Amino acid sequence: MTCSSKRCPSTVSAASTKAVADDPRPFTRSGHWSLSGEVSLREESFGALAYHHGTRRLVFVKSPLLTDVLRRLGDYETVDDALDAMVEPKERDRFANALASLAKSEILSGC
Amino acid sequence: MGADSLLRSRFERGLDAPICLTWELTYACNMSCSHCLSASGRRDPRELTTDEARTFIDEVAAMQVFYINVGGGEPMIRRDFFELIGYAVAQGVGVKFSTNGTRIDAGAARRLAAMDYLDVQVSLDGADAATNDRLRGAGSYAAARRAMEHLADAAFGEFKISVVVTRENVTQLDDFAAIAAHYGAQLRLTRLRPSGRGVDSWADLHPTRAQNEMLYHWLVGHPRVLTGDSFFHLSPLGAPLDGLNLCGAGRVVCLVDPVGDVYACPFVIHERFRAGTIRDGGFAEVWRNSELFGELREPGSAGACSACGSYDACRGGCLAAKFFTGLELDDPDPECVFGLGEQALMAHPVAIRPRSAPDHSRVRIPVHSAF
Numbered sequence A: 001m002t003c004s005s006k007r008c009p010s011t012v013s014a015a016s017t018k019a020v021a022d023d024p025r026p027f028t029r030s031g032h033w034s035l036s037g038e039v040s041l042r043e044e045s046f047g048a049l050a051y052h053h054g055t056r057r058l059v060f061v062k063s064p065l066l067t068d069v070l071r072r073l074g075d076y077e078t079v080d081d082a083l084d085a086m087v088e089p090k091e092r093d094r095f096a097n098a099l100a101s102l103a104k105s106e107i108l109s110g111c
Numbered sequence B: 001m002g003a004d005s006l007l008r009s010r011f012e013r014g015l016d017a018p019i020c021l022t023w024e025l026t027y028a029c030n031m032s033c034s035h036c037l038s039a040s041g042r043r044d045p046r047e048l049t050t051d052e053a054r055t056f057i058d059e060v061a062a063m064q065v066f067y068i069n070v071g072g073g074e075p076m077i078r079r080d081f082f083e084l085i086g087y088a089v090a091q092g093v094g095v096k097f098s099t100n101g102t103r104i105d106a107g108a109a110r111r112l113a114a115m116d117y118l119d120v121q122v123s124l125d126g127a128d129a130a131t132n133d134r135l136r137g138a139g140s141y142a143a144a145r146r147a148m149e150h151l152a153d154a155a156f157g158e159f160k161i162s163v164v165v166t167r168e169n170v171t172q173l174d175d176f177a178a179i180a181a182h183y184g185a186q187l188r189l190t191r192l193r194p195s196g197r198g199v200d201s202w203a204d205l206h207p208t209r210a211q212n213e214m215l216y217h218w219l220v221g222h223p224r225v226l227t228g229d230s231f232f233h234l235s236p237l238g239a240p241l242d243g244l245n246l247c248g249a250g251r252v253v254c255l256v257d258p259v260g261d262v263y264a265c266p267f268v269i270h271e272r273f274r275a276g277t278i279r280d281g282g283f284a285e286v287w288r289n290s291e292l293f294g295e296l297r298e299p300g301s302a303g304a305c306s307a308c309g310s311y312d313a314c315r316g317g318c319l320a321a322k323f324f325t326g327l328e329l330d331d332p333d334p335e336c337v338f339g340l341g342e343q344a345l346m347a348h349p350v351a352i353r354p355r356s357a358p359d360h361s362r363v364r365i366p367v368h369s370a371f
Helices: A064-075 A079-086 A089-104 B005-012 B050-062 B081-090 B106-113 B129-136 B140-153 B170-183 B198-205 B209-221 B232-237 B283-289 B291-296 B319-323 B340-347
Strands: A002-005 A033-035 A039-044 A047-052 A057-061 A108-110 B020-024 B067-071 B094-099 B118-123 B160-165 B186-191 B261-263 B274-277
Touching: A033 A064, A039 A064, A047 A064, A057 A064, A064 A079, A064 A089, A079 A089, A089 A108, B050 B081, B050 B283, B081 B094, B106 B140, B118 B140, B129 B140, B140 B170, B160 B170, B170 B186, B170 B209, B209 B232, B261 B283, B274 B283, B274 B291, B283 B291
Parallel strands: B020 B067, B067 B094, B094 B118, B118 B160, B160 B186
Antiparallel strands: A002 A057, A033 A108, A039 A047, A047 A057, B261 B274
16 A cells, blocks of 8 residues: 655655664554654645654555545554544555564654 | 556546656756756756745645655755745645755755655765766865765755766666665666757767666665656566556656746646646646647557557656657657667657756856865
8 A cells, every 4th residue: 555665856765874873662552653743744645645754764655544644543543443533444454564564664663 | 566557547637636746946057068958057047936836835825736756956055945844844745856055065954854744855966976077067076975975964864966867877886875874865876868068968878778688677675766767668577566557747747947847747847738827727737627638638549659668657758758869659668678669769769859948057167166
């Protein structure tokens, strides 16, 4: 549901060490996660583009619903709470996988 | 991982705002590189004022353009350089700027190192002075290495060393990687275009087919090396290179020149690809409503490439490379990996090659190491 590209500065650029984060916290559905403060999320017809200003990574969010989930994830105590509120039961695992991949690329931050 | 085909076709129809754009801040330059894609040298007297530049940054920020690639000319020559890049970063617009390094002394390096969301790309087109200075002028290698020393001393972090790959330096890729590793910098390789003064030097300087093949495999083996998504014409050689693998001109990127003219991409500073000026109704108006960009966002025909099984991998290659070598826009890329571009060039032996215009070149003045 998401994919990212890391080496095209006319469109995308790879991480810079200027803002290297520590290894991201492992993603769990019972944890609290939200859109990283370093990420700009720009809505597009297909979903959104998410750009991480620290890692210089551009990520394509290929669903409007996932875009909504990203925006509102931080309002919920856990990822599961957010998915329960916003996503059809049969889609929740797929969305959780997408969020896990976004956490790995630091688009999401956990606290 | 590259973009999938659905997403790619969405990008080919254009976005409401560019992902990023290139902004040549000035045509003034203290060097006179033989492959300069903006044919820079003399300052244009109509250059945007500081106020106009700030208004443009405001607009770019409002459109949520993620970052701008600042170049020139030599952008650090503008007196308001630090003011403008600081203003962009403060508005949430990331800045990547390209420089020949001559203006990066210890003080400038410290100032740059103190800024967030700023990438510095120091240009180097040879891994040794002889190779580099043949293209960029006497003393330019030493000047670039001095700038790198200053950035490293100021603990800037991972700055970029930006190399335009040529027939002469393509054998030095490992040496460039070693220089980057020496400074803890990141290597960035981009494609030589026949744009600007490159119109005259491209035929002698662009990598041969065998070299391009070697380059492709080297890139596959060095996934950390940045490419500006500029080698997608090589993707038919195997797995697609990382990146969008499409021509983003007027669709997801564009160029704004020092006087506020908007062109489809940094490599087509020519009336044919001028979409308008930000001085009339602003940048968003040009991006959204220019006739040229509308045309570039129409589904293109594969033209002469339609019979080729690899069209989906390279999408016919680079618009600028075709235009400035006198090819039709639906011809194969002049550096097509199957040699179809070379055939097309031979089929048009008397093709009139367009000249870059405007041209701000000045008489070649040797670069001295003392500036």
